[in-house]
Each structure stands twice: as structure tokens, then as C-alpha cells.
Amino acid sequence: MPRPKWLIVARNEYRIHINHIRRLRPYFPILVIGLLGAYVAFIAPAVVRLFIDEFLAFILSQVALVMIPIIMFLFFVYLIILPVTYTLQGTQAQQVEIFLAAPIKPSDILLGEFLGVMPFYAIAIVVIAGFFTAALSPLGLDLLQIGLTAIIFVVTLLAALWIGTVIAAVVRTRFAASARGRDIGKALSLILALPIIAVMYAIMGGGLLEALADPGISGPVKSILSLLPSSWGAELILSFASNPGNMGAVGFEALTRFGGLLVFFVAVLWVGTKVASHAYSIEPTTFTASMAKPDGVVYRGVKLLGGGASFGTLLVSVFKDYGRRLENLSRIAYMLAIFVMVNVFLVQGGTDAEGPLVMAQFMFPFLAVFMVGQVAVHGKDSLFLYKKTPRGVGRFVKAKLVQGWLIAVPIAAGITLFSLLRVPQASFISLLVYLGLITLLVAANVALALGLALLKPQFSDSARDQMGSLMLNANVAMFASIGVFIGSMVVLGLGIFNTLLLQNTVIWLLGIIFLYLGKRKLSRIE
Amino acid sequence: MEIVIRTDKLSKHYGKGRVIKAVDALDLEVYEGETFGLLGPNGAGKTTTVRLLNGIIKPTRGTATVKGYDIVKQENEVKRVTGLLAESPGLYEKLSAAEFLEFMGALYDVPSDILTERIEELLKLFDLHERRDYLLEGYSRGMKQKVLIAAAMIHDPPILFFDEPTSMLDPRAALMVKDLINGLADRAGKTIFICSHILPIVEELCDRIGIIDRGKLIAVGTIEDILTQTDTKTLEQAFIALTGGTEERELLAWRRHENAEA
Numbered sequence: 001m002p003r004p005k006w007l008i009v010a011r012n013e014y015r016i017h018i019n020h021i022r023r024l025r026p027y028f029p030i031l032v033i034g035l036l037g038a039y040v041a042f043i044a045p046a047v048v049r050l051f052i053d054e055f056l057a058f059i060l061s062q063v064a065l066v067m068i069p070i071i072m073f074l075f076f077v078y079l080i081i082l083p084v085t086y087t088l089q090g091t092q093a094q095q096v097e098i099f100l101a102a103p104i105k106p107s108d109i110l111l112g113e114f115l116g117v118m119p120f121y122a123i124a125i126v127v128i129a130g131f132f133t134a135a136l137s138p139l140g141l142d143l144l145q146i147g148l149t150a151i152i153f154v155v156t157l158l159a160a161l162w163i164g165t166v167i168a169a170v171v172r173t174r175f176a177a178s179a180r181g182r183d184i185g186k187a188l189s190l191i192l193a194l195p196i197i198a199v200m201y202a203i204m205g206g207g208l209l210e211a212l213a214d215p216g217i218s219g220p221v222k223s224i225l226s227l228l229p230s231s232w233g234a235e236l237i238l239s240f241a242s243n244p245g246n247m248g249a250v251g252f253e254a255l256t257r258f259g260g261l262l263v264f265f266v267a268v269l270w271v272g273t274k275v276a277s278h279a280y281s282i283e284p285t286t287f288t289a290s291m292a293k294p295d296g297v298v299y300r301g302v303k304l305l306g307g308g309a310s311f312g313t314l315l316v317s318v319f320k321d322y323g324r325r326l327e328n329l330s331r332i333a334y335m336l337a338i339f340v341m342v343n344v345f346l347v348q349g350g351t352d353a354e355g356p357l358v359m360a361q362f363m364f365p366f367l368a369v370f371m372v373g374q375v376a377v378h379g380k381d382s383l384f385l386y387k388k389t390p391r392g393v394g395r396f397v398k399a400k401l402v403q404g405w406l407i408a409v410p411i412a413a414g415i416t417l418f419s420l421l422r423v424p425q426a427s428f429i430s431l432l433v434y435l436g437l438i439t440l441l442v443a444a445n446v447a448l449a450l451g452l453a454l455l456k457p458q459f460s461d462s463a464r465d466q467m468g469s470l471m472l473n474a475n476v477a478m479f480a481s482i483g484v485f486i487g488s489m490v491v492l493g494l495g496i497f498n499t500l501l502l503q504n505t506v507i508w509l510l511g512i513i514f515l516y517l518g519k520r521k522l523s524r525i526e
Numbered sequence: 527m528e529i530v531i532r533t534d535k536l537s538k539h540y541g542k543g544r545v546i547k548a549v550d551a552l553d554l555e556v557y558e559g560e561t562f563g564l565l566g567p568n569g570a571g572k573t574t575t576v577r578l579l580n581g582i583i584k585p586t587r588g589t590a591t592v593k594g595y596d597i598v599k600q601e602n603e604v605k606r607v608t609g610l611l612a613e614s615p616g617l618y619e620k621l622s623a624a625e626f627l628e629f630m631g632a633l634y635d636v637p638s639d640i641l642t643e644r645i646e647e648l649l650k651l652f653d654l655h656e657r658r659d660y661l662l663e664g665y666s667r668g669m670k671q672k673v674l675i676a677a678a679m680i681h682d683p684p685i686l687f688f689d690e691p692t693s694m695l696d697p698r699a700a701l702m703v704k705d706l707i708n709g710l711a712d713r714a715g716k717t718i719f720i721c722s723h724i725l726p727i728v729e730e731l732c733d734r735i736g737i738i739d740r741g742k743l744i745a746v747g748t749i750e751d752i753l754t755q756t757d758t759k760t761l762e763q764a765f766i767a768l769t770g771g772t773e774e775r776e777l778l779a780w781r782r783h784e785n786a787e788a
Contacts (some may be wrong), residue, residue: 008632012618019620021662095616100582102633103602283540283583 006115007107009099009435013116018476029119036126044134055135059241066218068238069202069231072156074196075128076230079121080194087174088189089463096172096280106276114165121161136237140244145476149240152261157231159265162178166272169279177282180290186463187330194337198379201345232257245453253380292320306402311395318399319406331370332411339363339415343422357496359419360438361485364412365477368445372404373470375453383522384455391525397515399456404446414441437500441481444507450515454522480510530685531556531579532590535588538574538741544586548574548778550741551588558684558773561718563713563732565725571741572721573613576689579719582635583658593685596679606634609678611671613721614688619663623654623673627680635680641680648676668699675706686710687716700727707731725761 018025048055058064099109129150136149175181202208212218225231234255244251295303299316306312322328342359377384386392416438420431458469484506488499536552539545547573556562566572577583579592581601587594595603624645629650631641649655652672661669671691678686688707692700708731710716722728728735729749736746743750745768747763756764 002634002637005633008629012621012629014618015625018619079672095618097582098616098630099633101605101608101610101612102630103605103635104633211574266530281583282577 005104005113007113009104009109010118013113015118017117017120018090020237024171032119032123036123036130037133039127040134044130045137047133048135048138052135052138055403056139057438058141059136059238060439061213061216062218063212065238066222066225066242069222069228070131070199072230072234073225073228074199076155076160076228078193079124080164081196082121083117083161083164084171085170085189085192088185088192089467096176097282099280100282106280108271109280110166110169110272110276113169113241114162115252117165118161118171121157125154125157128157128374132237134280136241139241141240142245142247143243144208144247145240148239148258152237152258155261156230159261162268162272166275166279168269170275173279173281183326187326189463190327190330191337194334197338198341198345201341202362205346211263221406226257229261229432232261232264232316266441279508288366290324292324302406305406306399311399314395315399315402315405318396322403322407332407335363335370336411337366353354355423357434357438357500358485360412360416360441361481362478363415364442365445365449365481366474367412368404368442368449369452369470369474369477371408372446372450373453373473374398374452374466375400375457383525387523387525397450397519401447401515404450405443408442408446410441413439434500435498437497437504440504441507443475444504445481447515448480448507449473451511451516451518452476454518455514455523481507527557527559529555530558531562531590531719533579534574536578536585536590537579537587538571538583539586547741549578549585552738552741552743554736554743556717556719558717559711559715559735561576561720561731562706562729563720563722563735564738565722565728565735565765566738567723570660570723570738570769571688572738573725574741575738576610576612576687576719576721577778579604580595580608580687581605590646590660606681607683607685609681609683609686611674611678611686611688612692613693615674617662620661622659622661623649623665623676624658626673627677628678631680636681644658644680646680648679652676657726666699666700671695671699671703675703683716683721687721689720689721690724690782691722693721693722693724704731715763737765737768744768 015025019030023243024031058067123163132153133146133149136248137146141149162478171185175185195484199208212221226235236250236258239254295316299319302319303312303316306315330418343362383396386396389395413435417431452473453469455468456473457468460466481503484503485499488494489496494502531554533552533554534602535586536549536554537547538549539547542773552571552575553731565576574583574672578585579590579597581597581604584598589598591597592604593607595607597604605615607696618629621629625732627645627648628641629644636644646655649658652675654672654676657665662673662747671694675691691707692703695703707718707720718729718731720728732749734746734748737744737750737752745755745764747755752761752764752768753759756767758764758767
């Protein structure tokens, strides 16, 4: 009897995901189960013991009535967008053709793809569920209550993952068929997580916890959240926490909602299998090809800034290639959103300029790397175009540098101005000085970021490899900035003005050195 | 000879109002054991035809049968009797050749005992046995094409579709693929349906050809038939005569313009 098709697809998916540890493959499940067992039995309870008093006080407070549903909602949304983001980063339709040419039902493909990655998601689910059950156990929950708590986590998070898998399959069909679609996909993959980050920042520094202590605020929030399936199980968990070891005291409404959660899980499974036939298709979704418009004021201005002659044309070309990729624009949007959130939630109410300036140490190196940190995104061939032309490497580096400055410097200046204007004590002169210093510092960071990218160009097309390379360079640039900042402020005891001066000197020096080394590497690359 | 592929006004239209006619009222017959070539310029509808005949997409109008099975009503049966080498196939690059073939065989319900043996035979046939456990990401384009052809044959289907089988290959790999297709047709008795815009491939391999342009089949027959129909001496001339030639242009005009400016 032939094996079920979903099992074949699941096995294949599992093999692909575990490919990087092929030698460990036979032992991987045993290893993971062993480690998770140790986590649930020993590590999670040990971690929980570190702050058990605070946690128990929290879980029994009024705030928990809203916070637990919020946390569950965050997990729920995160697990929905995780498969979608993963798919959007590298949407490929070709493999769908393999399935469509074979005698297999779309629902089997969907189920197989879901089950194939499930072992990896299950690790995350066990970690989350294990932590909460360990944290709730000291309240005196009985075995049934602990079991139901674990079931609630598993069912809620599995439902979210299944929804995410179905959406990911539909999204792949929608976006993978065209280059524009793939670009849109990559752009979306970056900004999908922003709402979750916003809520987390609000919890960390935005006074959300304090606000929720006010029944006038927590009441409506709780009512809205109670409509969401992610909250239905949370209410039962809270009910267990209030009535440990006493199942009889758990309210009928909470039990009904738990039943609703189970029905919801079954319903999404059923709907997913029905949607599957639409999720796998290689029919073209659009016949519209993107067209270039004649150069407008911006491009003409950029050409003039580049001297108007052939370098100006080169600069405009580099600009166009950058600006026409939604992925790049979404990176700028992402960084801007993070800046706004940091300012709104974490740097609020400061009385001096240091707060925003310290935050800049963390953020601007990232900004610079995200702007100019991808020099080889189309593989070696695009770099060889420059290598082939006379003085091509030098002009390429110069064009990327100017492009980075033209984008990053105005953005950083705008953000700094916005941050400093919120500081009531900052004088006009100090505002101008700090603005100038930060602007120079960002320009230096752009040079450093470009140098780092050239020194170790990432030729892989994989979005994960590209992001890994960007994050590595961003961390190098950030630690350089923070290192000088701490050395200057803490060790040398210099003030913020002198620190920024010193930082400018060091980062400019590093930028010039790395640019030189990067250019040399690019000239020698084969 | 038995007809194994028959299309009846097979059409696939896209876009608003279905104005883009990828395949338009295609009537075609392919006989058992023959090698048939569907020739046409880029965007003529070759790949869409192959996808329709493999049950991958559904026709807008008309129908077709493959080995007697209706492509709409008996989609799974059609898939079982056909093997497809797609134009831009998606390989699982993180699988080895053996793992990929095992996966493909399982998708087509090849029994485990037969599958293991067949994988070994195909890997030996394609000279890939020594690299059977290497990941496909490290294979050359020619080697990947061999794996994909092996995958198309893993369930031993009577009809094989090859969509642009040599377009991305170097001459040595292309020759290997051509020899293989010839062998499959001559010795294994397979019916082979090749899509290509590379004329020598079609000329060399196919018993009969069809020429498709803008979704319509505009000629069908042996090469001699086509040459007679178009009153031409070569397939290239016939192809240009049927699909429209290029305008005569003064190719170096831009150079004179540059000299004049200088």
C-alpha cells in the first residue's frame, strides 16, 4: 500500500530543513526530545524560580487579566507571520510545478508542508508552554489543570501556525510568479513584524502595563481581546491561577471559551484544506510589466550632484536600481518605524540631549548598513560589470558612497532633529552642533558600512544569507560606535560633545581604512 | 498507430475579458511511439500547452485526452501516464540526487522495492551514481538536467514531455540529452513530446513537428511536409515564413550617426 502523500511531502520538507545537520539527522529527534525534556523538567522551573514571587504577584493581579491575552495574542500573530515571512523572503514557484505535475491533492501538499516544519516549530511551542506551566505550577495547579494549560498553548499556537502556513502558500502563488511580486514579497517580509515590535516596545517602556492597571483602559482592551481566539484559552489559564487545584470553581464561561478554541482549531484545519486548491497554482497572476518613467527632478538633481557627466549618469543608475526595489524602500521604512517607536516608547520625557544621542549610537550604524550594505545582491556578475570598465571599481565605490550619503544623511538628520526638538532644555546652538556632529557621524558610518560590505561581499541570493551578512556588518559597526562611546564617556570621562568629536574621528578613520581595503578586495576578486 | 494525445479546440486564455490567448483552439494529434516537436517563438504558447496536457493548469475552453484520459476529468490518471521535464524546474537543492529521486518516486506511488532499484539504475544510466549522495546545489547545470530527466522517468511513464530540454546546456550536455531522447524513443518505445525554439534539436529528434505562434497551431506534419507547405528549403526558412520574418534593417546605422556627431 502506498504511503500517504502528505507523509511523503512532510518527510521531504523535514529533510530539507534539517539539511545543514545531515550527519546528525538520525539522532536529531532523540537529541531534541532529550533537551526539551530537560528544559521542561529542570531548566524552565529553575529559570522561573529566579523571579517566581514577581510572576505570581503579576499572574494574580488585575493587569494579568489583560496582559496574558495580550501575550497570547502576540505569540499567535507572531506564529502566523513567521511562515509567511519565511515564504516571502524567498518566494519560488518552480517547486510547485513538481507537485502539480504529480498525482497529489493540494490538501496533501499543504498538510505535508505544515507537518514537515512542525518539529521545528514544536520546539518553540514546547519552550513557551514549558515556561508557563513551570511558572504556574507553584500556585498549586493540579495535574488536570497543568495538562489543560499545556493543551491550550499547543492548540492556540498550532492553529496560528496552520493559518500562517495556509496564508504562506496563497502568498507564494500570488507573489512568486513575477519579479515585481517577489520584490513586493521581500518588502512585506521586513515590515510584517513591526506591529508586534510596537506592542513589545509599548510593554517595555511605553507604560502599557501601568495603563492597563486602570480599569477604564483595561476593560475595553479586555473586551476587544476576548473576541480573539488567542484569548479564549488564556481566560481558562487565568481561571486556573485564581482557583488552583479546584476545577469545580472554574467558570462555565471560561470552559465554553476553551471549547470554542478547540472548535476554532478544527475549523481552521478544515478551511485550510479547502483553500489548498487555490493555494497551489502556477497560473500567471498579472500581465502588467513595470515601466520606467522619464527622469524627474530628483534624478536630474542627483545627476547634477554627480557632476552631470558620465559619473552623474552612473550615480543615477545606482540610485534607480536601489530605489526601484521595494525591498530597499521597506528597509528604510522599517528603520524609520523603529526610530519612531524608540523615541515614542523608550526615550520619552528626557530633559537633556543625551538620551536621543545615546540611542543614535545603536541605531545609526544599523541605518548605514541597511542602506549600503548590499553591494553584491545580484551576484558576482553585477560587480564584474564595473570591473570590466576603465576605473570601474573606483567609480562604483564612489557612486555607492554618494548614494548612501544622499539617502542616509537626510534621514538621520531628520530623525536627530525630531528627537532633539523634543528635549526642552536643548538650545538652538547645541541643537545645530549636535545635528552637525551626528550628520557627520552617519556619513562616516556609511563609509564604514560600505567598506565592510565590500570586504566580504555576500553573493548568495538567499534572503537569509543576505540578512545574516547585513546583521553581522551592522553589529560590527554598532559595536565600533558603542565601544568608542563607552570608552570616551565612561573611561575618559569626556562629555557628550567631546565624545561625539572623538567618535567622528575614529569612525571616519575606520571608514576610510575599510573602504580602502574593500576597494582593494573588489579589485582583486575573481 | 494509436493516438495517445488528442486535443480538441484546446484553449487557455488569460487576463480581463480573457483577451490574452496563450493557447487558442488547438487541434493536435500525437501518435504512440513517435517523437513530436512543438516549435514556436518565445511566448508562442508551448509551455502552456505542455502544462495543459500534464493537468497542471485547466483549459479555458476545449479539451484533450492523454492516453485516453481526459485532462480535466481524469487529471490524476493523466499525471500517472506522463513524465515532465519542465522549462524552469524547481529542484530541491538541499536534497541529494538519490533523495530527490526517492521523493519523486514516492509522489508517483512507485512501490519501495521497485523504486530503490530504479533509482540505482537511473543514476548509473545518467552517470551520476558516484555523486548520488552529493547535494544538488553542488551539481552543474548539465548534471541537474540529468537528475530532472531521471525524475521525469522515475515512474516509467509511456509519454514524456520535454520542455526546452537543451536550452540551458553546454554542447556536451546537450548532446547527451539528445542521445538519451533518441534512445528513449527508439529502444524504450516512449512517446516523446518536445517543446523547443531550437530548430536543430527538433529537426534532429522529431518524427513530426507542429509550429505554434500566438497560441495557434499554424502548421503540422513531417519536416518534408512543412517545407513543401511553405515552399522553403530549410526548417529555419519555413519557420520564418510561418511566424513572420524580421524587417530588413541597416544594422550599423548607429555608427554612422556617432561619426557624424564626432
